[in-house]
Amino acid sequence: MTNAYETAAETEADTNGLMAGRQITLDEAAAWLSATELRLRQLARALETPAVPVELEATIDSLRSQSGTLRDLAERMQFLARATDGDIPLAKVFRGSGDPWGVAARDSDRKAYGGPAIVPTQWQLIKLAQDAEQAEGRGMETTTYPEAMKGIGIGWESKAASARRRRERDAEVAKEVLRKTCQSCAAGDGEQCRTKSGWPAEQPHVGRQREAEADVDARLGYLGDNPVAVPDA
Structure with a gap:
């Protein structure tokens, strides 16, 4: 069963509507930041007169503050777009x-x-x-x-993308660990590892962890801590 986190992650990964090509350009990013900034200002204006009498001044001020931050980001992204284009x-x-x-x-x-x-x-x-x-x-x-x-x-990946892929890999390993039978304590599917006295432990035994990491890394395309292939690079 897909949980809310997995659904949110899949939605976040759907970036096709942001760009015309395979990868987003800085010019496209600047336009989206500018459009989002305008939407926030429009929403703040609309909330001045909501359908029910609730004073939303704090929310309106927050939206306008965030729109100002986005405006700065849009201007910076446009500058970077010109710089990387050679202008x-x-x-x-x-x-x-x-x-x-x-x-x-x-x-x-x-x-x-x-x-x-x-x-x-x-x-x-x-x-x-x-x-x-x-x-x-x-x-x-x-x-x-x-x-x-x-x-x-060619083949370059940003630090943010590497960190995200590492988090995704670690989350998959945590799930895979519980599918493995531990050779040290005989913990089975869905069970945590245990001490010799039978106390449950949050950390799995090394062998069980190593086996889960090997399976996940082979499935996701990792070699140790490093991605073997960079998607869409």
């Missing part, structure tokens, strides 16, 4: 450290900074755009996102 010049290196990014960072050693910034974050892109303005003023060479990232992106 906005970007500095070739990070100011101060001189560290490269994109293709140029592939062979760089930046262990102290958590590794080379091959795939920049949104904040790094914004900073690179700001640095480019000053770089051009000093006659320094700049680049564009398409130039700096040429050939990068």
